[in-house]
Amino acid sequence: MIEVKGLTKYYGELAAIHDLDFSIDRGEVIGFLGLNGAGKTTALKILGCVLLPTAGDVKVDGIDIARDPHEVRRRIGFLPDTPPLYNDMTVGRYLKFAAELRGVPASEADKAVGDAEEKTATREVHDQPIFSLSHGYRQRVGVAQALVHRPKLLILDEPTSGLDPVQIVEMRSMVRALRGEHTVLLSSHILSEISQTCDRLLVIQRGEIVAQGSEQDLATSLGGGGTIEVEVVGPSTRAIEVARTVTGIGECTVLQETGGVAIVSLQGAPDLRPKVVRALVQNGIDVLRIDRGAARLESIFLRLTQDGKDGTGRPQ
Amino acid sequence: MTAVLLIARRELGGYFRTMTGYIIAGIMLLAQGLFFNAFVLGQGEMYSAEVLNGYFFYAFGTTVISSLFISMRLIAEERQTGTLTLLASSPIHDWEIVVGKFLSALVFLTAITVASIYIPALILVNGKVSAGHMFAGYLGVLLAGGAALAIGVFGSALGRNQVLAVIFSAIITLFIVVSHFLAKVTDRPLKDMFMSLALYARHFPPFQAGSIHLRDVVYYVMVTYVALFAAVRVMEARRWK
Numbered sequence: 160m161i162e163v164k165g166l167t168k169y170y171g172e173l174a175a176i177h178d179l180d181f182s183i184d185r186g187e188v189i190g191f192l193g194l195n196g197a198g199k200t201t202a203l204k205i206l207g208c209v210l211l212p213t214a215g216d217v218k219v220d221g222i223d224i225a226r227d228p229h230e231v232r233r234r235i236g237f238l239p240d241t242p243p244l245y246n247d248m249t250v251g252r253y254l255k256f257a258a259e260l261r262g263v264p265a266s267e268a269d270k271a272v273g274d275a276e277e278k279t280a281t282r283e284v285h286d287q288p289i290f291s292l293s294h295g296y297r298q299r300v301g302v303a304q305a306l307v308h309r310p311k312l313l314i315l316d317e318p319t320s321g322l323d324p325v326q327i328v329e330m331r332s333m334v335r336a337l338r339g340e341h342t343v344l345l346s347s348h349i350l351s352e353i354s355q356t357c358d359r360l361l362v363i364q365r366g367e368i369v370a371q372g373s374e375q376d377l378a379t380s381l382g383g384g385g386t387i388e389v390e391v392v393g394p395s396t397r398a399i400e401v402a403r404t405v406t407g408i409g410e411c412t413v414l415q416e417t418g419g420v421a422i423v424s425l426q427g428a429p430d431l432r433p434k435v436v437r438a439l440v441q442n443g444i445d446v447l448r449i450d451r452g453a454a455r456l457e458s459i460f461l462r463l464t465q466d467g468k469d470g471t472g473r474p475q
Numbered sequence: 476m477t478a479v480l481l482i483a484r485r486e487l488g489g490y491f492r493t494m495t496g497y498i499i500a501g502i503m504l505l506a507q508g509l510f511f512n513a514f515v516l517g518q519g520e521m522y523s524a525e526v527l528n529g530y531f532f533y534a535f536g537t538t539v540i541s542s543l544f545i546s547m548r549l550i551a552e553e554r555q556t557g558t559l560t561l562l563a564s565s566p567i568h569d570w571e572i573v574v575g576k577f578l579s580a581l582v583f584l585t586a587i588t589v590a591s592i593y594i595p596a597l598i599l600v601n602g603k604v605s606a607g608h609m610f611a612g613y614l615g616v617l618l619a620g621g622a623a624l625a626i627g628v629f630g631s632a633l634g635r636n637q638v639l640a641v642i643f644s645a646i647i648t649l650f651i652v653v654s655h656f657l658a659k660v661t662d663r664p665l666k667d668m669f670m671s672l673a674l675y676a677r678h679f680p681p682f683q684a685g686s687i688h689l690r691d692v693v694y695y696v697m698v699t700y701v702a703l704f705a706a707v708r709v710m711e712a713r714r715w716k
């Protein structure tokens with residue numbers, strides 16, 4: 160769906176992004192992960208045909224954005240970091256305007272607006288003026304304008320920015336529901352957001368892609384291989400002894416042991432969880448809970464960007 | 476063309492949905508009425524044509540100044556609020572954005588100008604005016620207003636915010652309004668250039684007196700075209716920044 164080669168953007172003499180290479184398949188949900196100022200917004204604005212690159216090739220659905228930006232714009236829906244909302248319009252009028260602007264015929268615009276409102280749960284504010292909306296609804300209407308013309312590619316820049324925890328969960332499930340019908344590229348510096356919503360991550364630091372792949376791929380490539388957290392009834396020593404018999408499980412650490420219940424961290428891929436449970440149960444150890452290791456993605460992110468903390472002053 | 480009309484319709488709605496449009500319209504009509512009453516009717520006995528001539532002189536000034544305020548928000552406000560991204564990421568050309576916004580402002584300005592017709596119509600109470608004189612005067616006011624709007628759109632494309640936008644466009648407009656003074660203190664060919672540029676002195680008095688000359692119409696249309704062309708170029712250049 161997207162092919163990017165050597166994408167570079169300079170602001171004056173400062174390279175906001177430099178020599179980016181990546182590709183995204185149709186139907187994927189991709190997370191663009193990076194610290195503030197890493198170059199995410201610049202890259203997304205170029206993909207959204209708002210900015211022109213200094214150098215490099217970008218193809219969306221096989222069309223070069225420099226040669227035929229109009230055709231590319233027909234295929235994309237873009238939500239910038241600040242939703243582009245006209246406060247003086249009602250939600251319904253605004254979405255109809257956005258639909259017609261993106262080439263939806265006037266006769267089909269009402270249906271397109273209805274569909275977008277249904278997907279983003281904004282139907283109840285259809286007649287409400289935008290200035291009166293809460294932050295959560297403004298963000299939803301922002302997503303609705305991006306998908307009202309049924310684009311193949313949705314680009315969402317920090318869609319959960321400023322939302323409360325409940326709204327974040329709602330936005331996350333909304334983005335997940337778009338999977339398949341649209342290819343989705345979203346950026347965030349909220350790590351759990353990326354982890355739970357996306358199929359694959361592109362980690363950007365100082366304008367360069369420093370890693371890409373699934374959460375598991377990234378963990379493996381950094382030599383971590385992931386961790387599993389298991390809560391069992393009984394002594395931790397026995398649980399560790401059994402867990403170590405499972406091929407792929409490495410170092411084991413006791414995180415907590417109180418009241419006959421132990422929480423143990425096992426180094427190994429999360430895919431090994433069924434095997435670990437089976438081994439423990441077969442050896443008479445009751446399993447209360449098993450999960451991916453907590454804070455795993457955070458540690459990956461910190462390792463990838465550990466020398467990029469001074470990037471906050473860079474333009475986006 | 477559909478995009479031009481869509482943008483124009485939205486912008487026009489914006490003038491009527493917010494207070495800005497009503498405030499500008501109110502101030503412009505009030506100023507025209509006051510000037511007409513104080514400086515035209517207050518001059519003693521005059522021929523009706525002279526009164527009408529005087530009205531159009533003040534109408535020119537108030538219309539040009541109002542045009543700068545009407546147009547200052549068109550692009551600068553969208554850049555400030557981030558809504559320009561909606562237009563910039565849509566499959567439309569930058570010229571469609573600029574022309575759509577200009578059209579909406581021109582329709583709004585025309586609506587205010589039409590609302591001011593009652594002022595010269597008052598001359599009919601004690602005098603007689605020709606419809607041709609009225610038509611020529613109003614055509615001149617709208618052409619000059621259109622040119623000022625286009626300069627305002629250019630300033631709005633250039634400025635980071637509305638204040639800077641109106642400052643830029645006011646400087647440009649002031650320069651071409653007073654350029655006939657520069658013509659007086661310079662030699663040829665600069666003298667001719669400054670004189671032919673003059674937004675008021677060279678090209679408006681014929682309209683004011685009830686005459687329509689093609690060269691004056693072409694001048695205002697050219698100023699409008701050049702300013703809108705420059706605005707489109709600024710919009711295109713911003714995609715590189």
